[in-house]
Amino acid sequence: xxxxxxxxxxxxxxVSIPTxxxxxxxxxxxxxxxxxxxxxxxxxxxxxxxxxxxxxKGSQQPAKLSAKALLEQAGQAVSPERERLILAAAxxxxxxxxxxxxxxxxxxxxxxxxxxxxxxxxTDLLANVALQEGSNIxxxxxxxxxxxxxxxxxxxxxxxxxxxxxxxxxFDLMGEAERSVSERVLLSSLITHKQxxxxxxxxxxxxxxxxxxxxxxQLAMSAPGDTERGWYALAAIGKNNQLDLDQQQTLLQRxxxxxxxxxxxxxxxxxxxxxxxxxxxQPRQIALLLPQSGRLAEAGQAVRDGFFAAxxxxxxxxxxxxxVRQYDSTGDIIAAYEQAITDGAQLVIGPLDKEKVTELSLxxxxxxxxxxxxxxxxxxxxxVDNLYQFGLALEDEARQVAxxxxxxxxxxxxxxxxxxxxxxxxxxxxxxxxxxxxxxxxNRSQFKTGSNYSRLVKDALLIEQSQQRTTQLQNLLxxxxxxxxxxRGDVDMIFLIANPAQARQIKPTFAxxxxxxxxxxxxxxxxxxxxxxxxxxxxxxxxFNTMPWLFDTASPEKQAIKQYTQSAAVYDRLQALxxxxxxxxxxLPQLAQIExxxxxxxxxxxxMLPDGRIERExxxxxxxxxxxxxxxxxxxxxxxx
Numbered sequence: 001x002x003x004x005x006x007x008x009x010x011x012x013x014x015v016s017i018p019t020x021x022x023x024x025x026x027x028x029x030x031x032x033x034x035x036x037x038x039x040x041x042x043x044x045x046x047x048x049x050x051x052x053x054x055x056x057k058g059s060q061q062p063a064k065l066s067a068k069a070l071l072e073q074a075g076q077a078v079s080p081e082r083e084r085l086i087l088a089a090a091x092x093x094x095x096x097x098x099x100x101x102x103x104x105x106x107x108x109x110x111x112x113x114x115x116x117x118x119x120x121x122x123t124d125l126l127a128n129v130a131l132q133e134g135s136n137i138x139x140x141x142x143x144x145x146x147x148x149x150x151x152x153x154x155x156x157x158x159x160x161x162x163x164x165x166x167x168x169x170x171f172d173l174m175g176e177a178e179r180s181v182s183e184r185v186l187l188s189s190l191i192t193h194k195q196x197x198x199x200x201x202x203x204x205x206x207x208x209x210x211x212x213x214x215x216x217x218q219l220a221m222s223a224p225g226d227t228e229r230g231w232y233a234l235a236a237i238g239k240n241n242q243l244d245l246d247q248q249q250t251l252l253q254r255x256x257x258x259x260x261x262x263x264x265x266x267x268x269x270x271x272x273x274x275x276x277x278x279x280x281x282q283p284r285q286i287a288l289l290l291p292q293s294g295r296l297a298e299a300g301q302a303v304r305d306g307f308f309a310a311x312x313x314x315x316x317x318x319x320x321x322x323x324v325r326q327y328d329s330t331g332d333i334i335a336a337y338e339q340a341i342t343d344g345a346q347l348v349i350g351p352l353d354k355e356k357v358t359e360l361s362l363x364x365x366x367x368x369x370x371x372x373x374x375x376x377x378x379x380x381x382x383x384v385d386n387l388y389q390f391g392l393a394l395e396d397e398a399r400q401v402a403x404x405x406x407x408x409x410x411x412x413x414x415x416x417x418x419x420x421x422x423x424x425x426x427x428x429x430x431x432x433x434x435x436x437x438x439x440x441x442x443n444r445s446q447f448k449t450g451s452n453y454s455r456l457v458k459d460a461l462l463i464e465q466s467q468q469r470t471t472q473l474q475n476l477l478x479x480x481x482x483x484x485x486x487x488r489g490d491v492d493m494i495f496l497i498a499n500p501a502q503a504r505q506i507k508p509t510f511a512x513x514x515x516x517x518x519x520x521x522x523x524x525x526x527x528x529x530x531x532x533x534x535x536x537x538x539x540x541x542x543x544f545n546t547m548p549w550l551f552d553t554a555s556p557e558k559q560a561i562k563q564y565t566q567s568a569a570v571y572d573r574l575q576a577l578x579x580x581x582x583x584x585x586x587x588l589p590q591l592a593q594i595e596x597x598x599x600x601x602x603x604x605x606x607x608m609l610p611d612g613r614i615e616r617e618x619x620x621x622x623x624x625x626x627x628x629x630x631x632x633x634x635x636x637x638x639x640x641x
Contacts, residue, residue, distance in 0.1 A: 067093050140171075184203060246320060285347075347588075369387075414494045415494075523545065539626070573603070576603045
């Protein structure tokens with residue numbers, strides 16, 4: 001992948017500190033140059049002879065000096081003292097949040113020529129800057145160099161702890177969960193602070209939970225070392241049987257008997273620790289409030305199909321299931337909610353209609369928990385007891401696009417959306433997340449269905465300005481020039497919201513207008529959910545986030561729906577919503593109490609935000625040869641087709 005984190009020409013301070021020999025002091029003209037450069041940097045006078053560099057013996061210690069003063073001393077010093085002072089200056093910049101200045105110093109250094117101690121320090125500092133600036137691929141490269149692997153045995157514990165923590169972070173960010181787990185297991189033997197130990201455990205568990213169940217079970221048998229195998233075995237229990245609390249508790253008790261000396265015995269992950277209380281408090285009766293007539297009747301039926309597919313699958317496996325009573329949400333929603341409670345409901349799921357969700361959300365309080373299947377508008381100003389919000393929010397998808405594109409090195413985005421209110425909300429969510437991360441939205445364009453997509457793309461890419469420049473140059477020179485118009489150079493990713501038909505016309509237009517190499521990210525609307533290589537070949541290269549449900553051919557719930565219903569593919573996502581509503585019913589208190597808790601559902605990885613809103617993290621896919629294919633967390637930008 002091209003390095004998008006820093007300019008191809010290295011960014012430098014106004015004047016670089018001159019390179020000097022490792023063994024000889026600066027003399028004569030070279031020293032005078034160094035002194036003048038130090039003054040140009042505003043570092044002050046040196047007061048030394050041009051034939052002999054000032055000694056640092058007895059001078060103020062680095063811990064008490066500013067970055068500028070350290071650089072002044074470095075301008076007079078010889079290696080390895082010179083490099084030590086530059087590293088100290090970079091560290092001072094980092095301590096004061098001046099990451100750009102630190103980066104410029106560090107990337108100007110030839111790290112391969114540093115001695116081992118300085119190399120380790122340089123690695124730690126530059127990785128720190130890269131992580132702070134979101135330059136994940138750069139950080140990954142820095143922290144996985146072979147030379148670093150040779151230094152572990154000679155490091156001080158504090159230095160090793162710092163580097164291993166950064167490695168664990170970047171492995172997790174880059175989708176290298178198993179490597180992150182290994183680092184965190186090693187970290188557990190270095191950490192002595194209780195709070196840090198707990199934070200490391202939470203991060204370790206998060207990495208474990210990102211690994212699929214089959215791989216966890218395999219690693220529980222083959223991972224190096226008893227401690228890692230025990231963690232993988234415990235994670236398999238946490239990942240498996242998320243729908244069956246009783247079975248999960250039984251497996252946990254068996255693990256505790258078999259792994260008596262494992263460090264997790266005295267510090268179980270929070271979600272497993274709460275199993276007993278969840279079993280005791282899970283609802284025995286649920287009310288399902290869905291539209292049974294009117295314009296949303298078919299949508300309500302799709303949600304109902306998904307819910308009961310999951311329900312009967314649980315029943316077939318001998319799991320405990322609640323009694324479910326259904327109510328029509330088409331009429332008076334307050335009356336339906338109150339009737340459900342009167343009838344004994346301990347949890348209410350629904351409604352689906354945004355207006356009715358908003359109406360319910362305005363109640364002064366909720367006697368029993370309410371899990372809505374849409375989001376109120378506007379959102380409640382603060383968390384409301386017993387109100388949980390779950391739905392297929394397009395804003396979640398847009399924010400996820402921003403995080404993914406930023407993690408893959410992009411910084412300058414073009415946004416192209418249809419002229420519709422829901423797409424406006426998605427674009428705002430993307431832009432807010434993108435700018436919070438540090439990205440820039442350089443252009444935003446809107447289109448109407450059936451509009452001139454060529455003109456849309458041409459205007460967005462400033463092709464006409466390029467053609468005008470050529471015309472002006474021809475008029476100036478009085479000759480005809482053979483030139484190719486160029487698209488704008490300040491865009492390194494495109495965020496596209498479009499349905500499949502629109503995207504099939506827009507995507508090729510970028511290639512026609514000389515921008516075919518700019519990666520395009522989209523939300524789930526770009527895919528119908530049904531493979532069709534012939535018509536979708538024009539979507540090749542587009543990356544989009546989508547539900548695991550669409551690619552889960554082995555799902556028994558999905559197979560049951562296909563067998564017993566005649567629903568159109570357009571309702572697949574609502575069926576997944578219904579299936580996850582059933583999966584959530586017993587886990588709501590767990591999600592509410594544990595920030596790190598994740599439920600791996602049909603619509604994505606689910607977590608609860610502090611305001612009771614359930615956010616989805618979807619999987620990634622890309623069109624290749626006309627077919628949508630699931631992707632790892634971070635993809636290679638050079639592999640488009």
